[in-house]
Amino acid sequence: MSGAVDTGVAIRTNRVTRTFIYLFLLLFALFYLLPLAVMLINSVKPLSEITGGNMMALPNVWTFEPWREAWSSAQIGVQPTGLRPYFINSILIVVPAVAISTIMGALNGYVLTKWRFRGDTILFGMLLFSCFIPFQIVLIPMARVLGMIGLAGSVPGLILVHVVYGLGFTTLYFRNYYSAFPTELVRAAQIDGAGFFRIFYRILLPLSGPIIVVTIIWQFTNIWNDFLFGSSFAGQASQPMTVALNNLVQSSTGVKAYNVHFAGAILAALPTLIVYIVSGRFFVRGLMAGSVKG
Amino acid sequence: MGLLDISNVTKSYGAVEVLHSVDISVDEGEFLVLVGPSGCGKSTLLSMIAGLEGITSGEISIKGRTMNGVHPSKRNIAMVFQSYALYPNMTVGQNITFGLEMHGTPKPEREDAMNRVAEMLQIDNLLSRKPGQLSGGQRQRVAMGRALVRDPDVFLFDEPLSNLDAKLRVDMRTEIKKLHQSLGTTIVYVTHDQIEAMTLSTRIAVMNKGYVQQLGTPKEIYDTPSNVFVATFMGSPAMNVFPSRIVVKDGAPHAAVTGHDGVEQLLRFPQANLAAWDGREILLGIRPETITDPEGADRNAAHIASLRNHIGVTEPAGSDTFVTMTLGGRDAIARMRADVTVRAGEIFDFAVNMDKAVAFDPKTEERIQP
Numbered sequence A: 001m002s003g004a005v006d007t008g009v010a011i012r013t014n015r016v017t018r019t020f021i022y023l024f025l026l027l028f029a030l031f032y033l034l035p036l037a038v039m040l041i042n043s044v045k046p047l048s049e050i051t052g053g054n055m056m057a058l059p060n061v062w063t064f065e066p067w068r069e070a071w072s073s074a075q076i077g078v079q080p081t082g083l084r085p086y087f088i089n090s091i092l093i094v095v096p097a098v099a100i101s102t103i104m105g106a107l108n109g110y111v112l113t114k115w116r117f118r119g120d121t122i123l124f125g126m127l128l129f130s131c132f133i134p135f136q137i138v139l140i141p142m143a144r145v146l147g148m149i150g151l152a153g154s155v156p157g158l159i160l161v162h163v164v165y166g167l168g169f170t171t172l173y174f175r176n177y178y179s180a181f182p183t184e185l186v187r188a189a190q191i192d193g194a195g196f197f198r199i200f201y202r203i204l205l206p207l208s209g210p211i212i213v214v215t216i217i218w219q220f221t222n223i224w225n226d227f228l229f230g231s232s233f234a235g236q237a238s239q240p241m242t243v244a245l246n247n248l249v250q251s252s253t254g255v256k257a258y259n260v261h262f263a264g265a266i267l268a269a270l271p272t273l274i275v276y277i278v279s280g281r282f283f284v285r286g287l288m289a290g291s292v293k294g
Numbered sequence B: 001m002g003l004l005d006i007s008n009v010t011k012s013y014g015a016v017e018v019l020h021s022v023d024i025s026v027d028e029g030e031f032l033v034l035v036g037p038s039g040c041g042k043s044t045l046l047s048m049i050a051g052l053e054g055i056t057s058g059e060i061s062i063k064g065r066t067m068n069g070v071h072p073s074k075r076n077i078a079m080v081f082q083s084y085a086l087y088p089n090m091t092v093g094q095n096i097t098f099g100l101e102m103h104g105t106p107k108p109e110r111e112d113a114m115n116r117v118a119e120m121l122q123i124d125n126l127l128s129r130k131p132g133q134l135s136g137g138q139r140q141r142v143a144m145g146r147a148l149v150r151d152p153d154v155f156l157f158d159e160p161l162s163n164l165d166a167k168l169r170v171d172m173r174t175e176i177k178k179l180h181q182s183l184g185t186t187i188v189y190v191t192h193d194q195i196e197a198m199t200l201s202t203r204i205a206v207m208n209k210g211y212v213q214q215l216g217t218p219k220e221i222y223d224t225p226s227n228v229f230v231a232t233f234m235g236s237p238a239m240n241v242f243p244s245r246i247v248v249k250d251g252a253p254h255a256a257v258t259g260h261d262g263v264e265q266l267l268r269f270p271q272a273n274l275a276a277w278d279g280r281e282i283l284l285g286i287r288p289e290t291i292t293d294p295e296g297a298d299r300n301a302a303h304i305a306s307l308r309n310h311i312g313v314t315e316p317a318g319s320d321t322f323v324t325m326t327l328g329g330r331d332a333i334a335r336m337r338a339d340v341t342v343r344a345g346e347i348f349d350f351a352v353n354m355d356k357a358v359a360f361d362p363k364t365e366e367r368i369q370p
């Protein structure tokens, strides 16, 4: 039967293309994983093995000394503190900044879609515009503002900066998500007697899971990885992890302790990595939901 | 003054006026249906009663208290939305009691009210489900439960049955009617389905393009439509409206009607004041069910006129047979008994019940009052 032959061909071509696809994917995965592998391998080697040998070879002697050193005793700038205090700084900056910008973005999105007012589209346009401003332009004005309100060189100052520049994105996310949210629900709740905030946290927020995850991941990675604002606005005591990592790599005198640098770099990347692994699923799902509905 | 008074209310969006000076008074226990084609302003008027839309000018009052500027939750109204607008994150029970909770009713009372309503609507086995796990009809019941539990002064329904399939729609229609009869509540109900309007209402407001065209009982609307729009909008199949001319003969007004062959036939009009229109054009309105075979004519009718015409198409519909013909140059439909024997193309003597015929002024399209 010709039908049988046809399906046979279909399956065969299917198999061939599949093999190609998997090969291709494998290649890309290797390409992206290689740097991480190199970093991991070399972060558990003594320095002598790196300088005297092959970067790709597995260690002869396994040691976690570089990790310990990077974390708690490496020379950062002038102090031998390791990255720990800066890691804590980063946490102190990122957590409030993400929380505040997400909550405010959600409120903005709620107001811009469900409590429309004259000029709301213009306001939203202006907020959106902030997503496109290159940050270098705002460095000097921002420094002036931070100085005037007395937050220069402090953790709260950095939180403020990150909240201000994250607001455009968080508002965009929530506005698009809520614009697909049925307005009749809000009207029904109004008739039921719920006020502005009650409608928000009893009805909208419980249904905002995917977009909250998306916003948190976006904000977390952006703020955690920020170097420009951190190096521009932080004081000695408020430097984030990225700046400290730079100092660690730059300031070592004499021989470069590559193994310590690798360990430090992994430590700096770890939180975003964890956030992606834990909630990456939701990220994709949330982006899709937003795009399809919005 | 009624329970709900809408006096001289207009609504504009920017420069566009979408409702023009609406005046409706609803008495306690009435079932008022707002009916009209899409975009005529029914939902807008309902939203204004609910307080979800502002009032541009005029006044809406409930129980004599003006509602202009009063928050929706303070009007003691309840609304059922077209999409039902059930809170997807809450269970059926929470959906029903959310309004009571917002109004600070203590928990035991809320539960009592919920159980009472759930039993009445036969949704007591669904109370712990989420709206996503319900069928369309069940959602509709929950939406009604949410409205009923509040014991409001006025119920507002915005096309609550339009998302249901045909059979369920008829069932729910009956149920809403029963509910209204047993509870005696005041209801304002929006629909674009004229059958729903006729069957449910105690009074109908027919709207078009932001104007209330006619306000009256279903019988008034059906028998004495105030203009051509109301005449053709209400009733299915629609009333036949076609050009005709008044001829006075033997001292009585007759409508001169041309059939398929262009020959004028005179149908005697009982409406004596039409003699003043002698020789002038009118639009004649005749409902399909008043054109029958002579045996099927209404025995109580005082003026049965005979009309000889070609039969165009016959459409047996089970309970009736629809016959199309040409009258005054337009297609007209007659609704005959199912077992009548007529064949396409033959010439037939129809009986027309002129008691039910209406005459319209062709210029204004308003009914010529008797």
Ligand SMILES: Nc1ncnc2c1ncn2[C@@H]1O[C@H](COP(=O)(O)OP(=O)(O)OP(=O)(O)O)[C@@H](O)[C@H]1O
Residues within 6 Å of the ligand: B013, B018, B036, B037, B038, B039, B040, B041, B042, B043, B044, B045, B192
């Ligand atoms: N926010 C608005 N801005 C401008 N015009 C509006 C607005 N809302 C409604 N309209 C207009 O008001 C008119 C009445 O709308 P409404 O929703 O009341 O119609 P409807 O009778 O309920 O129709 P349907 O049967 O389709 O629901 C329409 O012409 C509509 O375009």
Ligand SMILES: [Mg+2]
Residues within 6 Å of the ligand: B042, B043, B044
């Ligand atoms: Mg509507």
